[in-house]
Amino acid sequence: xxxxxxxxxxxxxxxxxxEHDLVVVGGGxxxxxxxxxxxxxxxxxxxxxxxxxxxxxxxxxxxxxxxGLEYFEEELTGPEYAQQFIENVAERxxxxxLDTMVLEVTHDRTVYAVNDEDGVTEIDAEKVILAMxxxxxxxxxxxxxxxxxxxxxxxxxxxxxxxxxxKLPGEKAVILGSGDVGLIMARHMHLxxxxxxxxxxxxxxTGGITRNVVxxxxxxxxxxxxxxxxxxxxxxxxxxxxxxxxxxxDFEPIPGTEYEIECDTILLSxxxxxxxxxxxxxxxxxxxxxxxxxxxxxxETNVEDIYxxxxxxxxxxxxxxxxxxxxxxxxxAARSLQDRVETREEPIEIESTEKxxxxxxxxxxxxxxxxxxxxxxxxxxxPMEEVFVTLSSGGEQLARTFxxxxxxxxxxxxxxxxETLAELPEPRLELDVVQREEA
Numbered sequence: 001x002x003x004x005x006x007x008x009x010x011x012x013x014x015x016x017x018x019e020h021d022l023v024v025v026g027g028g029x030x031x032x033x034x035x036x037x038x039x040x041x042x043x044x045x046x047x048x049x050x051x052x053x054x055x056x057x058x059x060x061x062x063x064x065x066x067x068g069l070e071y072f073e074e075e076l077t078g079p080e081y082a083q084q085f086i087e088n089v090a091e092r093x094x095x096x097x098l099d100t101m102v103l104e105v106t107h108d109r110t111v112y113a114v115n116d117e118d119g120v121t122e123i124d125a126e127k128v129i130l131a132m133x134x135x136x137x138x139x140x141x142x143x144x145x146x147x148x149x150x151x152x153x154x155x156x157x158x159x160x161x162x163x164x165x166x167k168l169p170g171e172k173a174v175i176l177g178s179g180d181v182g183l184i185m186a187r188h189m190h191l192x193x194x195x196x197x198x199x200x201x202x203x204x205x206t207g208g209i210t211r212n213v214v215x216x217x218x219x220x221x222x223x224x225x226x227x228x229x230x231x232x233x234x235x236x237x238x239x240x241x242x243x244x245x246x247x248x249x250d251f252e253p254i255p256g257t258e259y260e261i262e263c264d265t266i267l268l269s270x271x272x273x274x275x276x277x278x279x280x281x282x283x284x285x286x287x288x289x290x291x292x293x294x295x296x297x298x299x300e301t302n303v304e305d306i307y308x309x310x311x312x313x314x315x316x317x318x319x320x321x322x323x324x325x326x327x328x329x330x331x332x333a334a335r336s337l338q339d340r341v342e343t344r345e346e347p348i349e350i351e352s353t354e355k356x357x358x359x360x361x362x363x364x365x366x367x368x369x370x371x372x373x374x375x376x377x378x379x380x381x382x383p384m385e386e387v388f389v390t391l392s393s394g395g396e397q398l399a400r401t402f403x404x405x406x407x408x409x410x411x412x413x414x415x416x417x418x419e420t421l422a423e424l425p426e427p428r429l430e431l432d433v434v435q436r437e438e439a
Contacts, residue, residue, distance in 0.1 A: 016121040020095075021045035022333055023111050023123055025102050025278065026131035028057020029319050030310020030326040032085035034129045037330030039092045043337055047095040047123065049102050049113050055089075056082030057133055059319065061160045064184055066211070070320035081319060105130070107283040107303050127305050127333040130284075130293070131326060132275040134311040136181075139268060146233030149240075155181040155269040159188070168192055170265025174242055175199045176230050180208040180317060180409070182269020187216035189267075196222050197261050200244060202229040202251055205383050207269075208409050209317050230266070231258065239264050274312045282306055289358040290314040296347070296365040297374045298332035299325070307333055314360050314377070317411055324375070335368065342367040346427045350376065353432040357381050357408070364421065364429075373417045378431060380406040386436040389414050394425030406433060 021043050024031045027050030035046050054060060059067070062078025069075055072084070089096065100115040111123040136154040153161070153169050159181065161167045171194050175182045178201040186196050199217060204227050206213050217224050225244075231253050232243040246257040274292040276284070284293045285302045292313040293301040299309050309329035310322045335341050348364040359378045378389070384406045391399040391414060398420050403412060414431070 014119075016118050017124070018121060019124045020047050020126070021337055022047070022127045022129065023109075023125040024048045024129045024131055025105065025111070026050065026057070026133060026310075026312070027052070027055040027096065027098070028131065028133050028310065029059055029082065029085065029322045030133065030312070031057075031129070031131035032082070032089055033323040033326035034131055034307075034309055034330035034333075035094050036085060036088050036092065037327035038129075038334040039089070039094060039330075041331045041334035041338075043334040044093070047097065048089065049100045049111070050096070050098050051101045053099055055086045055096065055098070058156070061156075061163045062184075063163045064188070067319050070318065071323050078319075085323075102278060105278045105282045105306070107306075109305055126337060127307065128282075129299075129326075129329050129333055130276075130279055130301075130306065130308040130312055131310050131329075132278060132312045134272040134274045134315055137268070137271045137273060142176075142268070142270060144230055144233055147236055149233070149235040149238050151235070151239035151264050152233070152266045153268070155179070155185045155267045158185055158265075158267050162188060162192060168194060169267070170194060170239075170263075172197060172263045173265040173267055174230070174261055174263045175267045175269060177201060177269035177271070178206040178208055178213075178224065178226075179269040179271065180212050182267060183208045183212040183216040185267055185269070186222050187220055190220050190222060194265070197263055198223045198225050198244075200228045200230060201226045202247055203227070205407070206409060207271075210407065210410065229253070233266065234260075239266055242266065272311065272315045274315065276312060279308065279312070284308070287314075287358065287362070290360070294362050295360065296363045297328075297361045298336070298341070298366055298368075299329035299361070300332065300336075300365075305333075305336070314358070317409055321377070321411060321413075325377070328375075332368075335370065340368070340370065344427075348421065348424065348427045348429055350429045350431070352378065352430065355381060355384075355433045356431060359431055371418060373415045374421070376414045376416060376431065378412050378414070379408055379410075380412070380433055381408065383407050384433060384435065387433045388436065390432050390434055391416060391420075392430045392432070393428055396425055398424075398429075402436075403433075 059078035059082040067076045067081040103112040109125045158169045230242045234241040241262045245253040293308040299307045307329045309326040357379045
């Protein structure tokens with residue numbers, strides 16, 4: 001028993017005990033999508049455990065439009081997108097427990113959770129889906145010199161302050177990092193009356209999707225300065241300004257390029273980290289690049305009957321893709337419960353060239369007669385103009401799709417059909433990206 005759980009449980013004999021077919025940890029878009037898909041696939045004994053006071057996760061503070069264009073084929077705000085799935089799981093009678101903190105998930109699928117009403121509950125689950133989402137990197141991860149004044153926020157915190165609590169973080173802001181939340185907050189701060197002096201990005205390209213660069217920065221004349229970073233923060237009680245420098249190819253500040261920007265607020269949009277503390281306790285193996293679990297095409301981890309989906313698996317740029325992937329996990333868990341999935345004698349390993357940062361899933365380990373194709377998600381290391389994504393096995397090219405432009409901030413999807421998998425010359429798939437003129 002871990003120390004954190006032991007400190008809460010106290011008298012083990014008084015602990016509430018339950019058994020359920022499926023436990024979903026997290027009630028954000030991933031958890032909701034997984035639960036809905038599992039129910040529709042024939043499983044009705046489902047419990048969602050959510051630590052917040054409401055379902056929807058991060059979507060509840062994302063009041064800007066742009067959600068649902070793929071899944072619903074209409075433009076929704078974050079709360080509107082979440083509400084669709086909240087109503088769907090409620091109509092299906094899914095057991096939803098809010099204000100419930102999951103303390104531990106064990107390798108044998110025992111889930112320990114606590115809330116004010118039930119105290120500590122021990123749940124014996126047939127299947128567990130991990131859907132805890134991700135968190136933002138903070139200033140501590142950046143080692144920026146300077147004092148610790150008020151006025152330094154992650155972009156997500158600033159978003160919550162404005163959209164849910166009606167508080168403006170500051171009047172003159174600098175945004176460090178060009179992730180999607182940072183880009184969106186540049187626009188939002190501007191619309192709320194604050195001055196956004198600049199968005200600074202240490203890489204030579206942006207970390208967000210092109211749509212957000214255009215709609216959030218270019219449309220409002222907010223400057224984006226790439227290959228620059230903050231090297232010092234000024235101010236004692238409150239942020240008074242920052243020193244900015246250009247960086248070289250090794251991301252080291254270049255002497256003589258420094259300049260100062262006066263501001264009272266710094267928003268950090270410097271990356272997201274999948275929330276995998278529970279995964280680690282369960283013995284789940286994590287990917288060195290994504291920071292999320294290593295999974296097969298069903299989204300099952302190396303721990304049998306434990307699945308992962310959404311941003312706890314790898315960070316997505318569009319919530320519609322979170323829904324798509326979470327439904328894969330939900331359907332897979334349901335079909336496994338019903339013994340409708342056959343394990344391959346030899347898994348198909350998925351590999352990629354150095355031009356790709358990662359590919360999800362890492363292997364294909366089942367044969368599912370109900371599945372027509374398998375989507376492979378990937379990201380490139382750096383921007384590339386007019387590339388083909390190719391799929392090969394045993395030196396033979398099996399599939400190719402054309403991407404007008406590949407960006408690190410925009411996920412690429414390649415669908416592989418079941419017939420292709422059935423005729424592989426060897427149990428290995430290799431993915432690559434090739435410039436159009438080289439193809």
